Amino acid sequence: MTSDDGLSYLKLRATWAKVGKDAPIGALESFLGTNINALASSAYTYNGVDIGNPELEPEFTNSYEFGFDTRFFKNRLGLDMSFYYSKSENQILEDIRVPPSAGTFYATLNGGSIVNKGIEALLNAKIFPRNREFQWDMTFNFGMNQSDVKELPGQLNEVYLSDSWTFQNSAAGAAILGGSLFGLRGYKAVRNDDGQLIIGADGLPELETVVFEDVNRLPDWTLGITNNLAYKNFNLSFLIDLVQGQEAYNATKSALAYYGLAEETLDRSPDGTMIVDGVDAAGNPNTTEVTDQQYYQGYYSQDAENFIEDASFARLRYATISYNFSSDFLDRLNIASAQLSVTGRNLFTITDYSGVDPEVNTYGAGIQGAGSMGIDNLGTPNTRGFDLGLRFKF
Numbered sequence: 001m002t003s004d005d006g007l008s009y010l011k012l013r014a015t016w017a018k019v020g021k022d023a024p025i026g027a028l029e030s031f032l033g034t035n036i037n038a039l040a041s042s043a044y045t046y047n048g049v050d051i052g053n054p055e056l057e058p059e060f061t062n063s064y065e066f067g068f069d070t071r072f073f074k075n076r077l078g079l080d081m082s083f084y085y086s087k088s089e090n091q092i093l094e095d096i097r098v099p100p101s102a103g104t105f106y107a108t109l110n111g112g113s114i115v116n117k118g119i120e121a122l123l124n125a126k127i128f129p130r131n132r133e134f135q136w137d138m139t140f141n142f143g144m145n146q147s148d149v150k151e152l153p154g155q156l157n158e159v160y161l162s163d164s165w166t167f168q169n170s171a172a173g174a175a176i177l178g179g180s181l182f183g184l185r186g187y188k189a190v191r192n193d194d195g196q197l198i199i200g201a202d203g204l205p206e207l208e209t210v211v212f213e214d215v216n217r218l219p220d221w222t223l224g225i226t227n228n229l230a231y232k233n234f235n236l237s238f239l240i241d242l243v244q245g246q247e248a249y250n251a252t253k254s255a256l257a258y259y260g261l262a263e264e265t266l267d268r269s270p271d272g273t274m275i276v277d278g279v280d281a282a283g284n285p286n287t288t289e290v291t292d293q294q295y296y297q298g299y300y301s302q303d304a305e306n307f308i309e310d311a312s313f314a315r316l317r318y319a320t321i322s323y324n325f326s327s328d329f330l331d332r333l334n335i336a337s338a339q340l341s342v343t344g345r346n347l348f349t350i351t352d353y354s355g356v357d358p359e360v361n362t363y364g365a366g367i368q369g370a371g372s373m374g375i376d377n378l379g380t381p382n383t384r385g386f387d388l389g390l391r392f393k394f
Helices: 251-258 292-300 327-333
Strands: 007-021 032-034 044-046 059-072 077-097 106-128 134-151 158-165 171-176 183-189 207-211 221-231 234-244 247-250 308-310 313-324 337-351 385-393
Touching: 158 183, 183 247, 247 251, 251 292
Parallel strands: none
Antiparallel strands: 007 059, 032 044, 059 077, 077 106, 106 134, 134 221, 158 171, 171 183, 183 207, 221 234, 234 313, 247 308, 313 337, 337 385
């Protein structure tokens, strides 16, 4: 579809798909084994630690997508946009903790329902077209996704993976019923109605396990901006990534605080003792003295709320400068084309996150589902790298 008023191309599209997923191999059967791990004494247990479930049924995902692809001004400006919605029902959830009376630690169950919805947009702009000596193209890649947990098996209100646990088990990634698939659970200080800390008999604030309902390790939106510039034989291309609205749990900082290496632990009393400001369960002011070490190891490093941070960032993902050798030079060498290039990756990052890298996934792709995305647990940052390339065509 075209128009004389600037519209060069227009295509509308709509799709629906239903995809099924069967249970993992061996998940339906139970068998007995010994030596559940190297640190445990010999014993019999189902499937190592995970009992089989012969009642498992396949899970299904219904997905819907509507979009359009449009171009203007003889294809100099193009916009490809999609709106999508998918719902996974009767999900197969692995490694769900069950009562010890079941004779095992974990079970595989049906019952989860997850909704994903969002927007994807790709905008291309040829600012200076290729029939000029100076050329400049820009591409904007925008994404916005929301993942909500609608149902969980039985009476569960959260599902988390043990492999996303953190230092001292102060927090873990979790899928929250009625909330985000990329949620967080952990320890939080107990306070009274006036916001005062409740101090225990040991002189330290009491902690409780909570779900942080306002924490989402998934970004509100992402935007990638790619620029390609060319002048005569020189080319410059670079990609800037913007990620906005995600939270991260800085377990590395929690560990540093525990060992007295975090910047916050510099605020110590002259005699090494303190009285934590708060009240006891009866509302009386706290008078129990504790050492600085007890405070930072027994409370501060355990309170997950102290280490939840905004992990939004802007990053220069890569930049490449290249030079194409002239045809006069190549003719003397009987070479069709040659290009010399230099590329830098992860050259700089702008962020308020205090950890080593806001784009963190401690345990990598080996963790299923939401896994350890946004969990900074003694991990390492993305590396900065440089490449030098020379390419020939004969």
